[in-house]
Amino acid sequence: MRGLNQSSSDNRILTITVSDLVTFKSLCEIAKTDPTIRCVAILLSEESYVEPGMASLLGSLKIPVVAGLSGRIDNGILELALAADVRVSELGTTFAMKLAQNGRLPSDGGTQRLPRIAGHGLATDMLLTGRRISAEEALRAGLVTLLVPVNDNGQGAARIAEEIAEHGQAAGKFTKEAVIEGANMSLDQSLHLEADLAILLHTDPERAEGIEAFKENRPPAFWSRDRET
Amino acid sequence: MPTHPFETVLYQKCGPVAHVVLNRPNVINAFNVQMRDDLSEVLAAIRWDSDVRVLLLRGAGERGFCAGADLTEFGTAPSQMAARQARWERDIFGDLRDLKIPTVAAMHGHVVGSGVELALLCDIRIAANNAVFSMPETYYGLIAAAGGTQLLRMAIGQGRALHMLLTGKSIGASEAHDIGLVQRVVLPTELETESEKIVRKLGSNDPRLLAATKTALAAARDLSLLDGLARERRLSIMLDRISEAIEHTSEHGTH
Numbered sequence: 001m002r003g004l005n006q007s008s009s010d011n012r013i014l015t016i017t018v019s020d021l022v023t024f025k026s027l028c029e030i031a032k033t034d035p036t037i038r039c040v041a042i043l044l045s046e047e048s049y050v051e052p053g054m055a056s057l058l059g060s061l062k063i064p065v066v067a068g069l070s071g072r073i074d075n076g077i078l079e080l081a082l083a084a085d086v087r088v089s090e091l092g093t094t095f096a097m098k099l100a101q102n103g104r105l106p107s108d109g110g111t112q113r114l115p116r117i118a119g120h121g122l123a124t125d126m127l128l129t130g131r132r133i134s135a136e137e138a139l140r141a142g143l144v145t146l147l148v149p150v151n152d153n154g155q156g157a158a159r160i161a162e163e164i165a166e167h168g169q170a171a172g173k174f175t176k177e178a179v180i181e182g183a184n185m186s187l188d189q190s191l192h193l194e195a196d197l198a199i200l201l202h203t204d205p206e207r208a209e210g211i212e213a214f215k216e217n218r219p220p221a222f223w224s225r226d227r228e229t
Numbered sequence: 230m231p232t233h234p235f236e237t238v239l240y241q242k243c244g245p246v247a248h249v250v251l252n253r254p255n256v257i258n259a260f261n262v263q264m265r266d267d268l269s270e271v272l273a274a275i276r277w278d279s280d281v282r283v284l285l286l287r288g289a290g291e292r293g294f295c296a297g298a299d300l301t302e303f304g305t306a307p308s309q310m311a312a313r314q315a316r317w318e319r320d321i322f323g324d325l326r327d328l329k330i331p332t333v334a335a336m337h338g339h340v341v342g343s344g345v346e347l348a349l350l351c352d353i354r355i356a357a358n359n360a361v362f363s364m365p366e367t368y369y370g371l372i373a374a375a376g377g378t379q380l381l382r383m384a385i386g387q388g389r390a391l392h393m394l395l396t397g398k399s400i401g402a403s404e405a406h407d408i409g410l411v412q413r414v415v416l417p418t419e420l421e422t423e424s425e426k427i428v429r430k431l432g433s434n435d436p437r438l439l440a441a442t443k444t445a446l447a448a449a450r451d452l453s454l455l456d457g458l459a460r461e462r463r464l465s466i467m468l469d470r471i472s473e474a475i476e477h478t479s480e481h482g483t484h
Contacts, residue, residue, distance in 0.1 A: 064391075064395050085388075085391045085392075085395065086388065086391055086392045086395060086396070087388060116387055117386065117387050117388050119386070140407075142385070142386035142387075142388045142389045142408070143388065144388070145388050145389050145392040146392070160392075160396060163396045163397070163398075164367075164395050164396060166368070167367035167368050167370070167395070167396075167397065168367050168368075168369070168370030168371065170370070171366065171367040171369075171370045171371055171372050172367050172395055174372045175366075175367055175372045175373070175378060175391075175394045175395060176391065176395070178372065178373075178378035178379070179378045179379075179381075179382050179387060179390055179391055179394065180387070182378060182379050182382070183382060183387065186451050187379060187450060187451060190378075190379045191322075191323075191376055191379060194372070194373070194374060194376065194377075194378050194379060195313070195316050195317075195374055196313070197372060197374075198371075198372050198374035199309050199312050199313050199316070200309070201370075201371065201372060202306065202309050202312060203309065204370060206370035207369075207370040207371060208304060208370075209370060210368070210369030210370030210371060211300055211303045211304045211369065211370075211371075212304075213369070214300040214301070214303075214369055215300070215301055220368070220369060220370060222370065
């Protein structure tokens with residue numbers, strides 16, 4: 001599994017397995033520009049290709065990103081995983097940030113996203129001592145939010161991505177923006193951001209469909225409508 | 230025990246405790262415009278009532294605390310401009326958050342969307358073990374808009390908040406406790422007595438001390454550590470001076 005790996009039946013989800021920088025960049029560009037894509041699933045293991053700047057690029061995507069993790073998720077690969085929104089991990093996966101041990105400072109968000117996502121205490125321990133943590137410890141810390149069996153081959157992440165792709169597209173984007181950008185603001189400012197995004201969403205046809213579906217007691221049909229048109 | 234009649238909210242004062250009950254049990258207390266208006270009046274009354282020292286928020290009926298926003302009323306706002314004006318004219322979420330008294334949410338059964346947000350605006354959250362929490366907004370093409378995107382991140386962390394908000398997944402009471410969404414879990418039959426115990430204890434504490442603690446905690450959230458430490462010191466000195474003044478008055482009389 002290398003590079004572009006979209007399943008033919010479902011073009012709402014862009015699945016990325018990282019083999020080289022050029023492919024990664026072009027896939028991120030597709031995720032940014034193709035309006036039919038509603039969610040990105042990125043599959044990472046110790047074999048994933050990574051270099052500084054890739055996490056920043058992944059973090060700049062406006063649509064939700066789910067990461068499926070297996071094997072050793074270390075250093076730059078961990079930084080890439082931290083730039084996703086939802087992290088799913090196989091049992092037996094381990095996590096470590098050993099750059100400082102090798103005399104280097106993480107340069108693609110490791111010192112910033114790890115404490116924000118896994119908590120300051122655990123992040124300090126991992127960054128300063130290079131301690132490797134288990135999938136279970138990562139789950140307790142909120143570094144990952146779902147554990148799946150070994151040899152899951154990204155199915156867990158795919159399931160989450162499918163759920164997200166079923167939901168409102170602008171709603172997903174705005175939720176991501178409110179949660180992540182709001183973290184850089186005072187509570188008052190972030191509540192205004194959230195409210196303004198909610199009101200901007202009033203112009204979204206999917207929101208109207210969602211409300212109509214609720215009133216008619218049926219599931220909303222967002223993307224099946226895309227497909228018809 | 231004076232009772233004030235509202236269409237969608239029960240409000241009752243028992244000594245220092247303000248009991249506020251979301252009261253549309255036939256729709257699991259779904260939050261609608263009338264409930265917003267009723268809560269607005271109730272919260273204003275509580276804010277200006279110096280007898281009230283603690284608020285307890287619950288949901289009426291067997292099925293749950295709150296099923297979330299009543300979507301049957303959605304799509305009726307005349308314009309985005311009007312919706313934005315209305316959001317801040319009657320900001321009951323801000324009113325609840327800004328109360329100086331401690332606030333406790335006691336939850337059971339369905340706790341959905343705005344129900345989770347109302348609870349997150351309270352200081353202490355206690356849940357019956359039958360409580361189930363979810364944020365289904367994006368499923369309907371909506372986003373959480375009563376502070377959920379911010380307060381959920383603060384309560385349970387960015388990754389878990391995004392997982393809940395983007396997928397709408399449900400969380401049981403025990404997991405909610407593990408991740409810090411609620412602080413206590415009890416048997417459904419014990420929810421009333423346990424929450425009563427908490428509010429009675431809070432109601433017997435010095436209200437100035439509780440208000441100062443809430444102010445200091447808000448500073449920990451909003452300010453840099455240096456500014457937060459300075460705020461804590463000022464609050465502590467202010468409380469000492471008030472205590473000294475009270476002792477002085479009681480020793481020397483007020484005549």
